[in-house]
Amino acid sequence: MFESLSDRLGGVFDRLRGRGALTEADVRTAMREVRIALLEADVALPVAREFVDRITEQAVGAQVLRSITPGQQVVKIVHDGLVEMLGSDTSELDIDVTPPAVVMLVGLQGSGKTTTTAKLAKLLAGKQRKKVLMASLDVNRPAAQEQLAVLGTQIDVATLPIVQGQQPVDIARRALQSAKLQGYDVVMLDTAGRLHVDQALMDEMKAVADIATPNEILLVVDSLTGQDAVIVARNFTDQVPLTGVILTRMDGDARGGAALSMRAVTGKPIKFAGMGEKLDALEPFHPKRVAGRILGMGDVVSLVERAAESIQVEDAEKMASRLAKGQFDMNDLRQQLAQMSKMGGLGALAGMMPGMKKAQAAMAQSGVDDRILIRMDAIIGSMTLKERLKPELLNAKRKIRVAKGSGVTVQDVNKLLKMHQEMQSAMKKLKKMGGLKGMMAMLG
Numbered sequence: 001m002f003e004s005l006s007d008r009l010g011g012v013f014d015r016l017r018g019r020g021a022l023t024e025a026d027v028r029t030a031m032r033e034v035r036i037a038l039l040e041a042d043v044a045l046p047v048a049r050e051f052v053d054r055i056t057e058q059a060v061g062a063q064v065l066r067s068i069t070p071g072q073q074v075v076k077i078v079h080d081g082l083v084e085m086l087g088s089d090t091s092e093l094d095i096d097v098t099p100p101a102v103v104m105l106v107g108l109q110g111s112g113k114t115t116t117t118a119k120l121a122k123l124l125a126g127k128q129r130k131k132v133l134m135a136s137l138d139v140n141r142p143a144a145q146e147q148l149a150v151l152g153t154q155i156d157v158a159t160l161p162i163v164q165g166q167q168p169v170d171i172a173r174r175a176l177q178s179a180k181l182q183g184y185d186v187v188m189l190d191t192a193g194r195l196h197v198d199q200a201l202m203d204e205m206k207a208v209a210d211i212a213t214p215n216e217i218l219l220v221v222d223s224l225t226g227q228d229a230v231i232v233a234r235n236f237t238d239q240v241p242l243t244g245v246i247l248t249r250m251d252g253d254a255r256g257g258a259a260l261s262m263r264a265v266t267g268k269p270i271k272f273a274g275m276g277e278k279l280d281a282l283e284p285f286h287p288k289r290v291a292g293r294i295l296g297m298g299d300v301v302s303l304v305e306r307a308a309e310s311i312q313v314e315d316a317e318k319m320a321s322r323l324a325k326g327q328f329d330m331n332d333l334r335q336q337l338a339q340m341s342k343m344g345g346l347g348a349l350a351g352m353m354p355g356m357k358k359a360q361a362a363m364a365q366s367g368v369d370d371r372i373l374i375r376m377d378a379i380i381g382s383m384t385l386k387e388r389l390k391p392e393l394l395n396a397k398r399k400i401r402v403a404k405g406s407g408v409t410v411q412d413v414n415k416l417l418k419m420h421q422e423m424q425s426a427m428k429k430l431k432k433m434g435g436l437k438g439m440m441a442m443l444g
């Protein structure tokens with residue numbers, strides 16, 4: 001087992017207690033650990049090195065957000081760098097062209113090409129309602145064409161009839177002709193693989209690509225082959241105009257490093273990830289998920305992300321000065337509730353923080369859940385502006401109106417008012433104790 005990056009950085013940053021900007025010395029120490037973590041996640045050495053250099057530049061001088069530690073901040077920067085490098089969004093296939101669109105899959109033998117051809121065909125034929133024709137150009141491996149035909153029957157997608165002895169280029173030509181005549185939207189070409197990259201294979205790929213002019217040429221790579229995959233990718237990239245990569249066996253790879261290497265070496269987006277042997281086990285590639293996997297710490301990253309997104313410093317400052325004066329009206333309460341929701345609700349927040357599992361269970365038991373946040377927001381929404389500033393205006397008659405307006409009972413309105421009162425008096429106490437700063441320091 002390898003130590004996750006969070007564990008590694010934990011050790012380094014235990015010694016760092018500073019707030020403010022990250023210094024160059026801090027960052028360099030951290031980056032040594034990041035590099036080791038990347039290598040252990042199976043990222044190719046030159047790729048890891050280049051990545052670390054780039055990230056170091058970005059991280060030096062970065063401000064540490066108020067609510068997190070320097071270690072968490074570095075992890076966030078590394079994570080964002082990974083996501084950016086992996087491609088910040090999922091990539092669609094470029095097949096909205098005058099039909100038939102041609103999708104060609106290339107890669108080594110055993111990489112999962114044939115299976116992936118069928119998976120992709122199923123996806124296009126199913127969700128996207130495309131009329132798909134598959135053709136196997138693999139005349140080297142005995143029964144390769146039959147294998148695709150069998151898969152075709154399973155997923156109810158047409159395969160090009162097999163003509164014994166026909167060569168790849170001619171099969172491709174025939175597939176295109178059939179597709180045009182019979183009105184197919186997409187032709188999928190499953191090409192031959194070899195155990196190792198060789199020139200005869202590359203020449204064959206190029207010849208097929210020349211006559212079929214594919215809209216997509218997708219390199220299929222087994223994510224478990226790690227460093228070898230880099231050599232394969234480099235060879236293919238040099239010789240055929242790839243448009244994207246599909247990583248197979250991501251179900252068996254807990255580390256995810258191959259993705260980073262592939263992206264760096266080919267310069268092309270990773271479009272799909274194979275997640276199992278079944279024919280529906282193909283997913284759009286999610287850079288964020290894989291970045292989290294490489295770091296071994298999805299949760300801290302999303303916590304930091306949400307903190308950064310939702311805590312708008314100005315708002316917080318404004319609120320702090322109001323609270324410091326002991327002011328806390330319904331608008332303030334509403335803002336607090338919105339902030340909680342934005343951070344993923346009570347449960348999400350508790351689940352992300354280490355050691356908060358117990359608190360989460362307690363909340364669930366006492367019936368405090370996210371629906372309550374929404375309901376409380378609705379109640380405040382049904383108050384007039386005056387009532388929000390001066391909740392004591394709410395007499396019995398007004399309470400009934402607010403309850404009706406927000407679809408709750410008067411009891412619910414009372415609960416909210418009580419909660420507001422409690423918070424308000426807590427704020428006043430806090431003011432005596434030294435204000436919000438004291439509280440924030442306590443929260444870390």
Ligand code: GDP
Binds near residue numbers: 107109111115193
């Ligand atoms: P090809 O030689 O490149 O055409 O490879 P195949 O499509 O025949 O796949 C080789 C083996 O890998 C088969 O047993 C597939 O079921 C398996 N395979 C393909 N993709 C995946 C995947 O994403 N996950 C897993 N676990 N197995 C896969």
